[in-house]
Amino acid sequence: MQELLTKISDAIYDGDNELSAELAQKAIDEGIAPETIINEGGVVGLERLGKAFDEMEAFLPELMLGGEAMHELLDVVRPHLKKSDGVVNATVVLGCAQGDLHDIGLNLVATQLSVGGFNVINLGTDTSVSEFIDTAVKNDASIIGVSSLLTTSAYYQDELIKKLVKDGLRDRFKVIVGGGPITPEWTEKIGADGYSRTANQAVQLCKRLVSGEQGVLVIE
Amino acid sequence: MASVQRITEMLARIKEGESCTTHDWDNRVVPKTVRQILKKYDLMHTYKPETPVNQDMELADRYFAAGLELAEVLGVQCTDTETIVRFSKEELLRALKEAPSELTLGSGSDKVTLSARGPEDETKPLFCTSLSIQIDEPLYPELVSQLVAYKGVDILQGPSIDTIFGIPAFSGTPFETAAGIREAKLRSEALWKAGRPGMQQMGMSSSVTEFGFMCGYPASQTPGDPMIGICLQPSELKTNYCNFNKVLTTAAFGGFLRTGCPSMIGGYSGPPEGSAVANIASDILQFALFGTDISNCSMYDVRLNSACCRTGLWAMSVSVQATSRNTHTILDKIINQSAGPCTEDILYTNAAGLITTCVSGMELTTGPRSAGGAMKNYLTPLEAYFCADAFKAAAGLKLDKALEIVDYCLTKYEEHVDDQPKGKSYYDCYDRKTRQPIPEWKAMDERVREDLNKRGLNI
Numbered sequence: 001m002q003e004l005l006t007k008i009s010d011a012i013y014d015g016d017n018e019l020s021a022e023l024a025q026k027a028i029d030e031g032i033a034p035e036t037i038i039n040e041g042g043v044v045g046l047e048r049l050g051k052a053f054d055e056m057e058a059f060l061p062e063l064m065l066g067g068e069a070m071h072e073l074l075d076v077v078r079p080h081l082k083k084s085d086g087v088v089n090a091t092v093v094l095g096c097a098q099g100d101l102h103d104i105g106l107n108l109v110a111t112q113l114s115v116g117g118f119n120v121i122n123l124g125t126d127t128s129v130s131e132f133i134d135t136a137v138k139n140d141a142s143i144i145g146v147s148s149l150l151t152t153s154a155y156y157q158d159e160l161i162k163k164l165v166k167d168g169l170r171d172r173f174k175v176i177v178g179g180g181p182i183t184p185e186w187t188e189k190i191g192a193d194g195y196s197r198t199a200n201q202a203v204q205l206c207k208r209l210v211s212g213e214q215g216v217l218v219i220e
Numbered sequence: 221m222a223s224v225q226r227i228t229e230m231l232a233r234i235k236e237g238e239s240c241t242t243h244d245w246d247n248r249v250v251p252k253t254v255r256q257i258l259k260k261y262d263l264m265h266t267y268k269p270e271t272p273v274n275q276d277m278e279l280a281d282r283y284f285a286a287g288l289e290l291a292e293v294l295g296v297q298c299t300d301t302e303t304i305v306r307f308s309k310e311e312l313l314r315a316l317k318e319a320p321s322e323l324t325l326g327s328g329s330d331k332v333t334l335s336a337r338g339p340e341d342e343t344k345p346l347f348c349t350s351l352s353i354q355i356d357e358p359l360y361p362e363l364v365s366q367l368v369a370y371k372g373v374d375i376l377q378g379p380s381i382d383t384i385f386g387i388p389a390f391s392g393t394p395f396e397t398a399a400g401i402r403e404a405k406l407r408s409e410a411l412w413k414a415g416r417p418g419m420q421q422m423g424m425s426s427s428v429t430e431f432g433f434m435c436g437y438p439a440s441q442t443p444g445d446p447m448i449g450i451c452l453q454p455s456e457l458k459t460n461y462c463n464f465n466k467v468l469t470t471a472a473f474g475g476f477l478r479t480g481c482p483s484m485i486g487g488y489s490g491p492p493e494g495s496a497v498a499n500i501a502s503d504i505l506q507f508a509l510f511g512t513d514i515s516n517c518s519m520y521d522v523r524l525n526s527a528c529c530r531t532g533l534w535a536m537s538v539s540v541q542a543t544s545r546n547t548h549t550i551l552d553k554i555i556n557q558s559a560g561p562c563t564e565d566i567l568y569t570n571a572a573g574l575i576t577t578c579v580s581g582m583e584l585t586t587g588p589r590s591a592g593g594a595m596k597n598y599l600t601p602l603e604a605y606f607c608a609d610a611f612k613a614a615a616g617l618k619l620d621k622a623l624e625i626v627d628y629c630l631t632k633y634e635e636h637v638d639d640q641p642k643g644k645s646y647y648d649c650y651d652r653k654t655r656q657p658i659p660e661w662k663a664m665d666e667r668v669r670e671d672l673n674k675r676g677l678n679i
Contacts, residue, residue, distance in 0.1 A: 044528075053486065053523075056491055056492075059488070061246065061250075061490075062488045065247055098390075099429045101460070101462070102454050104454075149594075150428050152382045152390065152391040152426075152428050155390050168285070180593070180594035181443075181595065183467050
């Protein structure tokens, strides 16, 4: 079993989508528990990538491709998960606010959330309020995350929450916000559910939110 | 100076280019090609942490050759058409040859000349202030008039506003258009208040998309004295239609162009060596793609959001040395500070970054980027004055002396470069009645200047 898990970890580290999915299926067929495949295979590969990134041995493209390979792995494994498996089974819709083309931070958050076991739908840059909401409704998401590097696009974080309230959808989704000018004060002011300063912290934030924690959560 | 015809022809050429998705470009094409070029030119592992200001001019020349080949092999990807436009080596060299080596900017007593420089050049570079840090709309004339009143400041870019008459400036809407127009009026008021109406302007700051630019730019024009159009793309070796809208507007009004895209250490081009090569290629491509007057391809380390760290300083020094030794073009790189006002960190990072770029041959810089440019109203005149003085004082320094001073500056902030203090806002560290910094901030500035003077920077 360990040999197969190591191969899965390597496939994630190498950003090999096809191999990740193939090995995940093989592991399922061999009766390895889904949470073991995720935590001791995929997550280990991504943790190795994170360490390599910190030490300048891997870079943003490797992180992105590793995140995508993890996505493929989760697509195979997720149908076999039970609620009691203790693995996150929630969808997060992410994007940059309208008019904002700065997606480096957004992509890092998307990758880290994939690593954390979330199903991530990354809408990319310049995403309208309607697109966020429509996608979240269509995919039965738990969380909507809006990134903004500029205060003129951060206004759309406020707009999104106002529209959710207006459409009677506010209780259906948790809304998290982030980006350079975003502060805990702004998060509270617009009535968002959470804020984190870094991509790593966004995973903790989302896990706490889907576990039902109430109030405005801030991780700095 | 760009022409509408040339830019339109380039748009048509891009539209017909080879297809490539942005995802593939960022994650496969750029990383793979950069690695191949680094290997071919034997540049892997040439980053030396112990020399944040590169001392090896042969290495700089090798980087230029590698950057030129990377520019030729890769070209530029347009994120709107998802196509690539490529240039032959001859086209790239012709564009570099045709680029201006000197620009006369501004008018009357505020007129200045921006000339090409080289490493260790004694010619003083020019300083443009500030970056587009957001400030309160009513504060604009007060703060900006102080910024431009200083004799060391040559060009105004200025902060940005996020409201118009108190109404939020939603990006990508007519509200942003109004913000551009409003900024034009506020600029004019600030320059008049400072007694520098002829100062060269660069804009627009309040222009997240092209909306703020396309009306704000014409509204800022003074007859016979066109504004420099700032047309930037968020990441390296790419362009988009938004940027072309800004370029076309600038060309239509006969303005100078400042175009660019930043390279990210740890990003798509990889290690410091890869980012340096990609940065050189990005600079070269600005001249071929737009016929730009000033290339503005900055750098930063994505782990730290700054170029004042050891990797960033080294990569900037190699990139500027490479291009300034091998072309006569005009460059403006932003050092991307992340510390804020009323901290010693911002002063030492300013000194380290600006000594590095000046001594490597850069002609112009724009700053400061106080508090990483992310905190509203975290911008004061004092750090802008310090930037102007440090940048100019470094002219004529030898590379080895610059290295000695930069090494010293690094000892002051390197241990916590990943978490720089954000400092205080303008309201908290300036006395608005006297328009003077609070004693704590003034004393800090004097102390650091004295310290650097002792080290050999005549600031």
